[in-house]
Structures are given as structure tokens and as C-alpha cells.
Amino acid sequence: xxxxxxxxxxxxxxxxxxxxxxxxxxxxxxxxxLIDYGCADGSLIRFLHGLxxxxxxxxxxxxxxxxxxAERQKTEGTxxxxxxxxxxxxxxxxxxxxxxxxxxxxxxxxxxxxxxxxLGLLRRFLEAIGPRFVIVRDMMYASEDxxxxxxxxxxxxxxxxxxxxxxxxxxxxxxxxGLRRNxxxxxxxxxxVENWERECSENYFSYDMERLMGVLDxxxxxxxxxxxxxxxxWCRHAALTxxxxxxxxxxxxxxSMILERRGVWPENTIxx
Numbered sequence: 001x002x003x004x005x006x007x008x009x010x011x012x013x014x015x016x017x018x019x020x021x022x023x024x025x026x027x028x029x030x031x032x033x034l035i036d037y038g039c040a041d042g043s044l045i046r047f048l049h050g051l052x053x054x055x056x057x058x059x060x061x062x063x064x065x066x067x068x069x070a071e072r073q074k075t076e077g078t079x080x081x082x083x084x085x086x087x088x089x090x091x092x093x094x095x096x097x098x099x100x101x102x103x104x105x106x107x108x109x110x111x112x113x114x115x116x117x118x119l120g121l122l123r124r125f126l127e128a129i130g131p132r133f134v135i136v137r138d139m140m141y142a143s144e145d146x147x148x149x150x151x152x153x154x155x156x157x158x159x160x161x162x163x164x165x166x167x168x169x170x171x172x173x174x175x176x177x178g179l180r181r182n183x184x185x186x187x188x189x190x191x192x193v194e195n196w197e198r199e200c201s202e203n204y205f206s207y208d209m210e211r212l213m214g215v216l217d218x219x220x221x222x223x224x225x226x227x228x229x230x231x232x233x234w235c236r237h238a239a240l241t242x243x244x245x246x247x248x249x250x251x252x253x254x255x256s257m258i259l260e261r262r263g264v265w266p267e268n269t270i271x272x
Contacts, residue, residue, distance in 0.1 A: 018043065018044065018047050020137070020232075020233075020256075021044055021106045021107075021137055022044070022047065022048060022051075023137065023228075023256050024102075024104070024133075024135045024137075024226075024256075024258055025048065025051070025052070027225070027226055027258055028102045028132075028133045028135070028258065030099065030100060030132065031055070031100065031101070031102040031132070031133060032054075032055070032056060032096060032100040032101075033055075033056045033057070033058065033091065033094060033096040033100055033101045033102075034048065034055060034056070034057045034058070034101075034102050034103075034104060035057075035058045035059075035060065035087065035091075035101065035102070035103045035104065035129070035131070036057065036058070036059045036060070036104050036106070037060050037103055037104065037105050037108060037125075038060070038061055038105060038106065038107070038108035038111070039059030039060060039061045039066070039067070039070060039080065040061055040063075040066045040070075041066050041069040041070050041073070042059050042066075042067075042069070042070030042071075042073060042074065042078070042080055044104075044106060045057040045059050045070070045078055045080075046073065046075065046078075049075055049077065049078055053077070054077070055077070056077050056078070056094060056096070057077065057078045057079075058078075058079050058080075058081070058087055058090055058091070059078070059079070059080040059081070060080075060081055060082070060084065060087050061080075061082060062082060062117075063082065064082045066082075067080040067081060067082045084121070084125050087125075088128060088129070091129065098129065098130040098131060098132060098261075099132045100132070101129060101130075101131040101132060101133075102131055102132065102133035102134070102135060103126065103129065103131045103133070103134050103135065104135040104136075105134075105135065105136045105137075105138070106135075106136075106137045106138070107137065107138055107139070108136075108138065109136065109138050109206075109207060109212055109215075110138055110139050110140075110202070110203065110204050110205070110206050110207065111202065111206075112215075113203075113206040113207040113211065114202055114203040114206040119215050122215055123215055123218060126216065130261065131261070132260060132261050133258060133259065133260055133261075134216055134217075134222060134258070134259040135256075135257070135258050135259075136212070136216070136255075136256070136257045136258075136259075137254070137255070137256040137257075138254065138255065139188065139204045139205060139232075139253060139254055140205060140207070140208070140209070140229075140252075140253075140254065140255050141181055141184060141185070141204075141205040141251065141252070141253060142229055142251065142252045142255075143180070143181070143250060143251040143252075144250070145180075145250070146181060147179070148179075148180040148181075148250070148251075149178050149179055149180060150177075150178060150179075150180050150183050150245075152178075154183075154243070154245050155177060155178050155183070157243055157244060157245070158177060158183065158186075158243055158245075159177075161242070161243060162190060166190065166193075166196070166200075167186075169196070169200050170182075170185075170186050170189075170190075170200055173200060173201055174186075174203075180251065181205070184235075184247070184251060184253060185204055185205060187235055187238060187239050188204055188232070188235055188253060189202075189204065191238070216259065217259065221261055221262060221263075222259035222260060222261050222262065223259065223260055223262055224257060224258070224259055225258050225259070225260045226256070226257060226258040227255065227256070227257045227258075228255065228256050228257075229252040229254070229255045230252055230253075230254055230255070230256075231247055231251065231252055231253050231254070232253050232254050235247070235253055
């Protein structure tokens with residue numbers, strides 16, 4: 001995994017989509033503890049805690065540098081950890097029941113699948129908690145025609161406007177931008193030049209819904225209460241203003257979803 005070379009830029013860009021990431025706030029009634037899995041520097045937790053000061057929030061991220069920065073800026077009623085065992089211990093200390101807990105995964109799973117993280121550990125983490133709600137917002141390309149190509153004029157326009165070495169890097173990883181899926185992939189990352197080595201090689205479309213549900217709900221314990229596919233507004237705007245390309249309505253780049261547990265979760269399950 002390529003290192004993040006500029007944490008300040010990386011986290012600033014993550015903060016710009018905060019309202020989109022907070023789509024779930026009015027859809028998870030009874031939630032008293034939110035676990036933000038992949039919390040980075042804690043920006044989303046600070047944002048939500050500012051709106052809902054009584055909401056207790058736990059952030060988890062495997063990068064200790066991120067959780068250290070989150071700890072530096074933390075407020076009362078928020079905690080940040082880089083070990084799952086510590087998250088579970090904090091839940092026990094709070095005395096929160098499973099029906100009061102929501103786990104949020106924002107821009108997490110494309111990295112989980114791309115980098116080959118331990119899916120079994122993640123499953124066990126969710127099973128140990130049994131949260132009432134599981135929230136996901138991430139990238140996932142969807143189109144009725146996966147082999148669709150863009151017009152030669154659109155491809156020529158992108159090639160004329162982006163640096164040749166950036167295009168060369170991208171196409172070496174993912175193939176020609178004449179394929180619509182590849183162009184959309186490029187449009188989601190071409191501005192991330194400060195951490196380009198990492199972003200270029202990272203597969204933003206690394207999984208499908210079937211693989212995701214195999215991690216989130218292998219026992220069929222949850223029902224989907226919210227689901228929305230869309231093109232990230234920033235991506236649509238950038239395609240139009242930077243390249244004069246209208247992405248139209250034939251594809252989506254992102255989705256947001258909320259799962260709610262069916263029935264009562266067994267007691268005393270907080271353990272890895």
C-alpha cells in the first residue's frame with residue numbers, strides 16, 4: 001500500500017463531502033453510540049458531535065497517525081482507537097446495548113477489498129457488537145452496459161487536457177480511458193495529485209454488492225431500509241466544467257445504504 005504523502009490534503013478532501021457522508025443522521029432512530037469505522041482524523045465524528053452533542057462517538061482507524069490526530073482534536077464524549085479490542089472495551093465501559101449502536105463505514109470498503117484486509121476480522125467485529133444499524137457510503141460503479149465506450153471526441157478532449165504522465169500512470173493500472181468505466185474512475189481521482197501514487201493504484205470500484213453483503217450480513221440478520229445510487233455531485237460538476245463532458249444518467253459512481261437488524265441480538269456478545 002502506497003503511503004499517504006500529504007495527510008493535510010488527504011483529510012481536507014475527505015471533509016468536503018461531509019454532508020453527503022452524514023446522510024443517515026435522520027434515519028437511525030434510537031442510536032446513542034455511533035462507531036465510525038475508518039474514521040481517519042475524526043472529521044466526521046467532530047461534525048456529527050457538533051450537531052448532536054449527546055451522541056457518543058467512537059472512531060476506529062488502522063492508521064495510528066490518523067487516530068493520534070483525532071485524539072488531539074477530540075471533544076468530550078468521543079473516543080478514538082486503532083485496535084478493535086479497544087473499541088469493544090470502550091463499548092463495554094459505556095454500557096450501550098446493541099439496539100443503541102450504529103456502525104458507519106464511509107469510503108471504507110473500496111480500500112478493504114482493494115488492499116486485501118482481513119474480511120473475517122471485520123465480520124467478527126460486527127458480530128461481536130450486533131449493532132441495530134449498519135451504514136455504508138462508498139464508491140461502486142453501476143451501469144447497464146459495463147462495456148460502454150465514450151465518444152472519440154470526449155476521449156480526445158480528456159487526453160488534451162490532462163498531463164500525459166498522469167494518463168500513462170492511470171492506463172498502465174486500469175486500461176484505456178475509452179472505456180466509460182475507466183474514464184469515470186479517472187474522473188474520481190485525477191485531482192488527487194499530492195498523493196497520486198496511492199490514489200492512482202487504488203481500485204475505487206473493487207467490489208460488488210454481493211461480496212459486500214457477504215461481509216456485512218453473512219447470516220441474513222439484517223434488512224435494507226435505505227438504498228440510493230448516484231453520481232457524486234462533485235464528479236459530475238468536474239466532468240462538465242473541466243472537460244465539457246455530461247455524464248448523463250446511464251451510470252452511477254456511489255451508493256449509500258442502511259441496514260437494520262431483524263429481531264433481538266443475543267446478549268453478551270461483545271468479544272472478538
